[in-house]
Amino acid sequence: MFNNIDSMSVKVPYLITVLFIGFLISTRTYALSIDDRLTRVIETFSLNPASCGQTNPQIQNDNLVALGRFLFNTTVLSGGKDTSCSTCHLDSKHLTDGLPVAVGVGGHGEGMARMASGGIIVPRNAFSLFNRSHPKYKTFFWDGKVIEQEGLIYSPIGEAASKGFNSAFSVAAVLPILAKDEFLGEQQIYRSSRNLELVESVYFDEKFNAANKLINELLTFKSEEIKELNKLKSEAGIETLNLANIGNAITAFLAVKLNNECQVSQWDKYLAGNKQALTPVQKEGAILFFGKGRCAACHNGDLFTDMGFHSIGVPQGDFGTHIHGQDIGRAGITFEQKDRYKFRTPPLLGVSKTPPYGHNGSFQDLITTVRFHVNPIPFLAKNGWTSERELLTYGKILSSRSEILGYIDLESEQELEAIVSFLEGL
Ligand code: HEC
Ligand code: HEC
Structure with a gap:
């Protein structure tokens, strides 16, 4: 029943657009003011406030x-x-x-x-x-x-x-x-x-x-x-x-x-026209998020999720839902090999209020989560694996990591911190 749901095949043309926009944002627009650059991003991605007031008008009986x-x-x-x-x-x-x-x-x-x-x-x-x-x-x-x-x-x-x-x-x-x-x-x-x-x-x-x-x-x-x-x-x-x-x-x-x-977020206020609602660092962070951070390849749309499934290679621990304490994610529903270790892209509105992060809460804070997307190795070196078995089987998870992550082009701690600052305004 789920065989027709193949997030990657649907998303590829979209992905190319995102990567291309990322390239444009990062190279062509430096002459503009930061607000003009961010406005271009918002228009290109057609972003609207979504924290409040978007509730499905269900039966309010x-x-x-x-x-x-x-x-x-x-x-x-x-x-x-x-x-x-x-x-x-x-x-x-x-x-x-x-x-x-x-x-x-x-x-x-x-x-x-x-x-x-x-x-x-x-x-x-x-x-x-x-x-x-x-x-x-x-x-x-x-x-x-x-x-x-x-x-x-x-x-x-x-x-x-x-x-x-x-x-x-x-x-x-x-x-x-x-x-x-x-x-x-x-x-x-x-x-x-x-x-x-x-x-x-x-x-x-x-x-x-x-x-x-x-x-x-x-x-x-x-x-x-x-x-x-x-x-x-x-x-x-x-x-x-x-x-x-x-x-x-x-x-x-x-x-x-x-x-x-619900609370109207700083990001919502900015989208509604209040140019002071975000700090300059948050605005830089937003441009990096949609630009060379490539975050919007997956965290896109008003809710900051493509509602698709990807792997970022999160270590499993030994307490997952499936066999050997693993959590194979989407593959547990579709039974397809290609879906192993993929999880629905989490939405990011209000994300700073809900630590820890990742499908099994592996990451204590936002900066650790973002760093892991960019390069999982330091995290793994520092935190190790929960068992010998996990250490030896991690290769499978690593090879499931989305290749989109390879396009992330962040080069300094300052850029990572700006993105986190932006996430805190969502
Ligand atoms: C024991 C803790 C626990 C209880 C009790 C619980 N939840 Fe949850 N809820 C979770 C966890 C953990 C997840 C994520 C599970 C997953 O995605 O597999 C979740 C996910 C959800 C989601 C999906 C959100 C999303 O973005 O996909 C909804 C909706 C939800 N819960 C509503 C409820 C409702 C309504 C109840 C009561 C009937 C409830 N939950 C009871 C822990 C709980
Ligand atoms: C390939 C798609 C993809 C890209 C690109 C991507 N993410 Fe993610 N992100 C995910 C998925 C999937 C998860 C959940 C993974 C898991 O827990 O196994 C996630 C988790 C997160 C979380 C944790 C959210 C929570 O509630 O647990 C944050 C924060 C986050 N990403 C921010 C970013 C930022 C910032 C960027 C850009 C530097 C980025 N992501 C790029 C797919 C992506």
């Missing part, structure tokens, strides 16, 4: 929003009755958890204390949820396991638009509920491990149906929270709760929350 708020914050849907969306998407951390990799059911506490609390590790770095209701946001998760194309939404629960989900975001919002490590856990509440296995081991329509069955069994339990859930469900005009209306409710809530809480 107050009752649905109230149900979504409850669902986002409740632990009743989790197996151990200890995990909610807000466990890992914290208000205090720009809706991430601040950890290298997330800790799901069985965990408690926040921050580093949570890492050591004995919960099940979800071997990926949590994303923020800001901007996810932007109409251009159509590919979700590090491996793109939810993707919207031509009105169809592909996902592990099958084509989802026909099941009543109103967006890819809405599908992405319910997948955590189906994950053993994030939510299902040791089924204290679901009791029957047969049901748990059913949800975990099946795909597409079967997964959707098995999950809906579990949810409705859950609603028959007697507790104050379940009573509240049933009440909110009725007020929202929903007869039978299922994954689709849960997803639609959570995203209706998030759309309102994200819109209310």
Whole structure:
């Protein structure tokens, strides 16, 4: 089903344009003022503010929003009755958890204390949820396991638009509920491990149906929270709760929350015409980002992502989702050799608020992340590998590194720092 999604073949003409523009920006425009140069970049890439006010005008039904708020914050849907969306998407951390990799059911506490609390590790770095209701946001998760194309939404629960989900975001919002490590856990509440296995081991329509069955069994339990859930469900005009209306409710809530809480970034203000909003160093950084840094070959568009899949050669550690603790990224979805170690280009709006970085949180700060793109060797020499096995298998990952990275033409620490300064304004 995913075979037709080949990000590279679609992107090649675009890439040539980016590289050519990079060349022009870096060589031909020095006679112009920095604002004129940046304005040219903005016009060439047709960039628009995207941090605020771009929310998909979904059903802003107050009752649905109230149900979504409850669902986002409740632990009743989790197996151990200890995990909610807000466990890992914290208000205090720009809706991430601040950890290298997330800790799901069985965990408690926040921050580093949570890492050591004995919960099940979800071997990926949590994303923020800001901007996810932007109409251009159509590919979700590090491996793109939810993707919207031509009105169809592909996902592990099958084509989802026909099941009543109103967006890819809405599908992405319910997948955590189906994950053993994030939510299902040791089924204290679901009791029957047969049901748990059913949800975990099946795909597409079967997964959707098995999950809906579990949810409705859950609603028959007697507790104050379940009573509240049933009440909110009725007020929202929903007869039978299922994954689709849960997803639609959570995203209706998030759309309102994200819109209310978003901050207009320095970059947005600059795009809106305030030439003082960025410092001179940030403006240089922006020009480098779109120019000889070649960053926009992948981090492009208003959201700073091509929604495509690339490898930058991030070391794996020994705790990945796939075989031998590896995380093969996109290939885990497409089963194609060429997709090994590729991850969806992360969006960069608000990026300075969500350390650590990379799909497994390998990088503590932005400068380390950017340096690694340019040249991974110093990072590897300094941090080593987590095991002998990893050291010996790293060659495979290295050879997956996108050749686009070879075009990056940054030559001084000062240039790297300017780019980081620009990222801090996003
Ligand atoms: C145990 C921690 C944890 C919990 C609980 C959790 N998430 Fe996440 N969330 C993550 C991690 C880690 C990722 C990245 C996973 C990946 O890409 O494979 C993520 C990714 C996402 C994404 C995709 C964002 C993007 O840009 O692709 C959405 C949407 C999301 N979570 C929403 C939710 C909702 C809604 C809930 C509650 C139903 C929830 N999450 C519960 C940790 C968690
Ligand atoms: C070949 C495509 C590509 C290019 C070019 C590229 N990146 Fe990336 N970038 C990625 C991918 C893919 C990741 C995630 C990789 C992973 O975690 O395995 C990433 C991760 C990042 C992150 C971490 C974001 C997060 O939330 O974890 C930052 C910051 C970043 N890139 C900035 C830059 C900058 C600055 C440049 C230019 C110097 C650049 N990138 C060039 C593809 C690219």
